[in-house]
Amino acid sequence: MNAEDLFDLAPVVPVVVLDDADAAVPLARALVEGGLPAIEVTLRTPVAIEAITRIAAEVPDAVVGAGTVVRPDDAERAAAAGARFLVSPGCTERLQTAMAATGLPFLPGAATASEAVALLEAGVTAMKFFPAEPAGGIPYLKALNGPLPQVRFCPTGGVKPGNAADYLALPNVGCVGGTWLTPADAVRSGDWDAIRGLAAEAAALR
Numbered sequence: 001m002n003a004e005d006l007f008d009l010a011p012v013v014p015v016v017v018l019d020d021a022d023a024a025v026p027l028a029r030a031l032v033e034g035g036l037p038a039i040e041v042t043l044r045t046p047v048a049i050e051a052i053t054r055i056a057a058e059v060p061d062a063v064v065g066a067g068t069v070v071r072p073d074d075a076e077r078a079a080a081a082g083a084r085f086l087v088s089p090g091c092t093e094r095l096q097t098a099m100a101a102t103g104l105p106f107l108p109g110a111a112t113a114s115e116a117v118a119l120l121e122a123g124v125t126a127m128k129f130f131p132a133e134p135a136g137g138i139p140y141l142k143a144l145n146g147p148l149p150q151v152r153f154c155p156t157g158g159v160k161p162g163n164a165a166d167y168l169a170l171p172n173v174g175c176v177g178g179t180w181l182t183p184a185d186a187v188r189s190g191d192w193d194a195i196r197g198l199a200a201e202a203a204a205l206r
């Protein structure tokens, strides 16, 4: 799988923030059953690596990745846990090198033309556009597509059911990401039916 292949897995990548590792497997199953196999578990909580390990081992139809990769050793830890892709909110040369060294597909974050050009210089054409709405949203992505048509983005940050289809209609958007698929109260109460339903609605966006 390369980074462009990630875009073909599903129109939406759920961005998951987990506080309880026991929720990881049922949550991933609900998302996969709803039609969203690519799942980004953010390295923002102490249980994130354990959650990735469990999903990788117990939910074979999920393609679990690590998000919020911000330090070079995050990339190695996530790969060792079984992550199949990496996502970062922004990027530096060191971080890009560390992500590439894992051999996994990765979506480094870019929010400006200069950041996208710097990644292009390193041979990267698939990126996360973050934070999508505050950084300029749909008009900004349309503007980038003029000079940089070879770049495809996964916009994340403020993407919601109300605007996701408009993002997905852009030629330089491969998929979108967001936390709306896994509301904290539904995860806490184990309402997997609700999450399966949100995933199904998102899967139908393309």
Ligand code: 3PG
Pocket: 015, 067, 089, 130, 131, 156, 157, 158, 159, 177, 178, 179, 180
């Ligand atoms: C993130 O990485 O935190 C995502 O961009 C989530 O953004 P959202 O909560 O607006 O979906």
